[in-house]
Amino acid sequence: MNPAQLLTIFISAVFIYNVILSRFLGLCSFIAISKETKPALAMSLSVMFVTTMASIITWAIYRFLLIPFGLTYLRTISFILVIATFVQLVEMVIRKISPPMYRFFGIYLPLITVNCAVLGVAVLNSDMFFVKGKAVPGSFIYSLFQGICVGLGYTLAMLLMSGIRERLDLCDVPQAVKEFPLAFIIASIMSLSFMGFNGFRF
Amino acid sequence: MKKYFAEFTKGIIKENPTFVLALGLCPTLAVSVSLINGIGMGIAATFVLLGSNIIISLIKNFIPDRIRIPCFIVVIATFVTIAEMTMKAYSPVLDRALGIYVPLIVVNCIVLGRAEAFAQKSSVLNSLLDGLGMGVGFTLALLLISGIREFLGAGKLLGHGIFKGFEPVFVLGMPSGALLVIGLLLGFFNLLKNRKT
Numbered sequence: 128m129n130p131a132q133l134l135t136i137f138i139s140a141v142f143i144y145n146v147i148l149s150r151f152l153g154l155c156s157f158i159a160i161s162k163e164t165k166p167a168l169a170m171s172l173s174v175m176f177v178t179t180m181a182s183i184i185t186w187a188i189y190r191f192l193l194i195p196f197g198l199t200y201l202r203t204i205s206f207i208l209v210i211a212t213f214v215q216l217v218e219m220v221i222r223k224i225s226p227p228m229y230r231f232f233g234i235y236l237p238l239i240t241v242n243c244a245v246l247g248v249a250v251l252n253s254d255m256f257f258v259k260g261k262a263v264p265g266s267f268i269y270s271l272f273q274g275i276c277v278g279l280g281y282t283l284a285m286l287l288m289s290g291i292r293e294r295l296d297l298c299d300v301p302q303a304v305k306e307f308p309l310a311f312i313i314a315s316i317m318s319l320s321f322m323g324f325n326g327f328r329f
Numbered sequence: 330m331k332k333y334f335a336e337f338t339k340g341i342i343k344e345n346p347t348f349v350l351a352l353g354l355c356p357t358l359a360v361s362v363s364l365i366n367g368i369g370m371g372i373a374a375t376f377v378l379l380g381s382n383i384i385i386s387l388i389k390n391f392i393p394d395r396i397r398i399p400c401f402i403v404v405i406a407t408f409v410t411i412a413e414m415t416m417k418a419y420s421p422v423l424d425r426a427l428g429i430y431v432p433l434i435v436v437n438c439i440v441l442g443r444a445e446a447f448a449q450k451s452s453v454l455n456s457l458l459d460g461l462g463m464g465v466g467f468t469l470a471l472l473l474i475s476g477i478r479e480f481l482g483a484g485k486l487l488g489h490g491i492f493k494g495f496e497p498v499f500v501l502g503m504p505s506g507a508l509l510v511i512g513l514l515l516g517f518f519n520l521l522k523n524r525k526t
Contacts, residue, residue: 149504151359155352155438200414203432204406211399240398243355243436250429303520304512307351311512318505 129265133272140276142324146244147284148317153244157285158310167289168282170238175278177217177239178248181210182274185249190262199260206249211240248277287317336455340462346439347470348518353439356430357471358507364487367475368468369423370430373412375464377434378443380408382460385448392449401444402435409434439467477510478502 146152153174160170185206193199218236222229239245252273256266263269291313300309346352356374360366384404385392392400413431416424424431434440443463448456480486482501500506 148508151355151504151507152433154355154358158351158354200410203410203413203435204403207402207406207435208399211402215399237398240402241436241438241441243433246436247429247433250432254429301516303523304516305519308512308516308519311508311515315505315508315512318503318508319500322503322505 132265132269136269136273137276138324140273141280141283142321145280145284145318145321146247146277147281148314148321150247152247153242153281156238156242157281157288157314158307161285161288161310162292164286164289164293167285171278171282171285173236173239174242174244174281175275177210177214177236177242177245178278178281179271179274180213180217181206181245181249182252182270184209184213186252186256186267186270189253189257190266194257194260194262202250202253203246207246210245210249214240244277244281248274284317288314333454333458336458337462340459340464340466341469342466344463345466345470346442346463347467347474348515350439350442351515352442353437353467354511356433356437357467357474358504358511359430360427361471361475361478361507361510362502363426363479363483363485364472364475365423366426367471369416369420369427371464371468371471373416373427373431374434374437374439374467375461376412377405377408377437378440378464378467379457379460380411381405381440382443382448382456383453384408385444386451386453386456389449397449398441398445401441401449405440405444406435439463474507474510474514478506482506 140146144150147154147157156170156174161167188205188209189199189202193202193205198205214236218229221236252270255273256263256269288310292310295309295313304312340346344350347354347357353374356370360370381401381404385401388400388404409432412434413424416427416431443459447459451459476486478501480491481498482503484490484492484495484497498506501510
């Protein structure tokens with residue numbers, strides 16, 4: 128394991144290959160829930176939690192179950208099942224422990240099951256940190272860290288977008304581009320500015 | 330006969346998954362860099378839609394209501410795995426170009442959305458036609474977006490140069506170009522709709 132590698136993962140996951148603006152994962156929720164800042168923040172935190180946990184769980188499954196038994200072709204089906212079960216479990220636990228928190232996060236959790244960002248991180252981790260069917264040294268830390276960073280990138284894009292869209296409510300925009308089309312055009316400009324991070328070299 | 334035909338064609342224009350329902354945008358934007366990627370993604374997604382719609386409408390009476398989503402996901406993931414393995418075996422180049430977006434068909438909202446909204450309460454034949462129509466609509470939308478992006482962004486179509494001395498708009502080949510194209514297309518279709526009413 129190499130600390131410099133962690134910095135590279137952080138920069139590339141949050142800025143250069145931002146999960147929404149460059150990889151287009153979790154775009155549906157990004158467009159649908161970014162109208163106001165508060166729900167956007169709740170959704171982002173839920174996504175960050177789930178991407179982190181999903182990274183841990185899927186790493187363990189890939190490393191100790193799929194690779195030793197030569198079942199890597201079952202990656203997609205096993206990852207999505209585990210993620211769906213895990214999200215369901217979290218929802219049940221939160222509902223039992225803290226009703227106010229359930230009201231804050233609850234409605235977003237079922238959506239996260241089909242959020243591409245979560246499965247995307249799991250698949251990316253297994254692509255990046257396992258070379259020729261073997262885990263690279265420190266792959267667990269890298270996977271965990273990449274899970275956190277992708278969540279951070281999602282939060283960043285979500286907060287920026289919801290801030291812009293809140294202000295946009297006061298503007299007079301053409302009828303045809305109201306709501307979704309305008310959201311995409313704004314996202315495009317944001318993505319353009321994020322391209323500036325491409326110049327980073329380590 | 331006419332009724333069946335309507336079931337098939339509704340996915341193409343009236344309920345086009347990309348432009349009207351705004352579902353499954355992640356793969357649409359990510360792979361639409363070139364026309365050939367768009368075709369590959371469209372075919373893979375159509376295959377998954379067709380298969381999952383048929384199977385889910387066949388087993389709809391055996392699925393308990395409370396755990397229907399996990400059941401649907403297992404069916405969908407099975408078809409995605411088949412598509413993934415087939416693509417790896419017969420077209421490794423395309424598989425590499427589409428990358429992680431092939432396994433991500435599992436979480437494509439179109440597939441789960443059709444299972445939930447249509448296949449679980451319709452007959453097998455209707456579901457088949459619905460899946461096929463939605464798949465064709467999705468493929469056409471992908472062709473439109475990837476065609477525009479490849480033509481303007483790289484000055485090519487299917488990898489062949491079209492004009493000599495045409496300076497391509499490079500930004501259309503980048504992620505931000507994808508968002509721009511789909512935003513403008515959505516706005517354009519809204520404009521057409523508003524004109525009509």
